[in-house]
Amino acid sequence: MTPRERLFALEQFGIKLGLQNITTLLEALNRPDHAFASVHVAGTNGKGSVTAMVERGLRAAGARTGRYTSPHLDRVEERIAIDGITVDAADFDAVTAVVMAVIDRLRETGALETLPTFFEATTAVAFEVFRRRGVQIAVVEVGLGGRLDATNVIVPMVSVITSIAFDHERHLGGSLGAIAFEKAGVIKPGVPVVVGVLPDDARRVVTEVAAREGAPMIEAAPADATRGTPVRLALDGAHQARNAAVAVATLQACARNGVPVERAHIVTALSEVEWPARLEWLRTSAGDVLIDAAHNPAGAQGLAEYIASTATGPLPLVIGVMNDKDVDTMVRAMAPAVSRFIATQVASPRALGADALLDRIRRLVPDASALAIPDSDQAVQVALAGTQRAMVAGSIFLVGPLRARLIAQGAVAVRYPSSAGPFFLI
Known part of the structure; x- marks a missing residue:
């Protein structure tokens, strides 16, 4: 080796x-x-x-x-x-x-x-x-x-x-x-x-x-x-x-x-400062994808608050999570910002399977539109269909490789006027 x-x-x-x-x-x-x-x-x-x-x-x-x-x-x-x-x-x-x-x-x-x-x-x-x-x-x-x-x-x-x-x-x-x-x-x-x-x-x-x-x-x-x-x-x-x-x-x-x-x-x-995959918008040929590394309840809440504070949501969410995370609290926190859940599979032995995640989502948010697509690339394409905007979150092990593949396919980072960073007084 x-x-x-x-x-x-x-x-x-x-x-x-x-x-x-x-x-x-x-x-x-x-x-x-x-x-x-x-x-x-x-x-x-x-x-x-x-x-x-x-x-x-x-x-x-x-x-x-x-x-x-x-x-x-x-x-x-x-x-x-x-x-x-x-x-x-x-x-x-x-x-x-x-x-x-x-x-x-x-x-x-x-x-x-x-x-x-x-x-x-x-x-x-x-x-x-x-x-x-x-x-x-x-x-x-x-x-x-x-x-x-x-x-x-x-x-x-x-x-x-x-x-x-x-x-x-x-x-x-x-x-x-x-x-x-x-x-x-x-x-x-x-x-x-x-x-x-x-x-x-x-x-x-x-x-x-x-x-x-x-x-x-x-x-x-x-x-x-x-x-x-x-x-x-x-x-x-x-x-x-x-x-x-x-x-x-x-x-x-x-x-x-x-x-x-x-x-x-x-x-x-x-x-x-540059710090990718933190509320980062990528423009693809099929639409704009918000990439965020939120992977715990506090991060999920931050993502939901961001969507609520802009004119961008609710949006379809492609979500994949680790089995050892507080999935229930994360899903509940994100739900107000989500128009449709698409459960996907993270390439990790620690990951919760897409079908198991879908079952959790349906139990926690019974009125939500939700489906499972294990292939994350396909999940993003389905999420963008008809909306041209979608989110991906739940695990760094999901968003990191997916982000790299999108950029390799020609995606570029963009900044929404409505999502410009906050001011800080110094």
């Missing part, structure tokens, strides 16, 4: 939280994570958008930046970017070969009792790429939770918790307090932590952890509507104003740590 094939073979081990394997692996690589400064971004929703905004602002300020996010949309190397540009496949494969060779050696000596997971190995690849490419500041998105996530080996200049809501309860706990405790695990002694607007139970836990660690807590409140200059956000949706507040507070915290971030760089971060 090639190193890339061996990396993907690690997916069979699924999710395994803990820091022992990643620490052993990074020690054997001579701690590439010590070669750069970092910002660590956790949260239920918004952490990808905030990661992208913060990286864009730091790059505007002249820093050589790294960005590490997950999951990828279509190609694994999309997880790693240098100065906003995805690393090329050859560089990714070369570093992957090094990391896999180190894993082999650690297994032979017994230093690694078990093989690392795909995410642990990919995290090591990212950090080694950053070291080799001379990254000065890496903005690192947490994969799952925070406390036991493989990225939590870094000691950042700023920690971030964007939001806390229900998702991944099987791994993080069944209450907002329990989820908050896991995400607050990214808080390090003395390191400032920026937090978005949190539910009371979650905020209480985060506040307690920050106090215990002596970490200054910076609450990123929404902008004062009576002060400041309006900046049109590059990303659509009212929720992006909340994400922008977190990004601004984070960049300001970086400035207090000596990074030369000025107001103009923050404006660039908000107005020029």
Whole structure:
């Protein structure tokens, strides 16, 4: 097998939280994570958008930046970017070969009792790429939770918790307090932590952890509507104003740590950031498709609110979901924005089948027009027939590959006047 094939073979081990394997692996690589400064971004929703905004602002300020996010949309190397540009496949494969060779050696000596997971190995690849490419500041998105996530080996200049809501309860706990405790695990002694607007139970836990660690807590409140200059956000949706507040507070915290971030760089971060598959319209030959990575109840609610706030809906929805998600709450949240549900199949062993999803939709929204089409490309064509506009959401593992295929077929990104990003006052 090639190193890339061996990396993907690690997916069979699924999710395994803990820091022992990643620490052993990074020690054997001579701690590439010590070669750069970092910002660590956790949260239920918004952490990808905030990661992208913060990286864009730091790059505007002249820093050589790294960005590490997950999951990828279509190609694994999309997880790693240098100065906003995805690393090329050859560089990714070369570093992957090094990391896999180190894993082999650690297994032979017994230093690694078990093989690392795909995410642990990919995290090591990212950090080694950053070291080799001379990254000065890496903005690192947490994969799952925070406390036991493989990225939590870094000691950042700023920690971030964007939001806390229900998702991944099987791994993080069944209450907002329990989820908050896991995400607050990214808080390090003395390191400032920026937090978005949190539910009371979650905020209480985060506040307690920050106090215990002596970490200054910076609450990123929404902008004062009576002060400041309006900046049109590059990303659509009212929720992006909340994400922008977190990004601004984070960049300001970086400035207090000596990074030369000025107001103009923050404006660039908000107005020029690119983060695909987040309320992204693609124009195809058959009509316009709204691609959104909403994959949990809060994301589904955000999508529905976006449609309600524009003149675009309700619209047909092509939906595919993972079996371990709160499908019922997601469907109920999206229903007001949907004129017709088309259940489809995500190419993943974790996915809920199209027919099973259709049964759930019909039970939850009995009056809704709904059908199942397992082939997602065909589902989009059916959704567009007669309407020329449709949505696709429910899982990144659905929208990412589908988006890539649409673009390969000639689709181009467009921006609806009615869906222009919200203003943010700065």
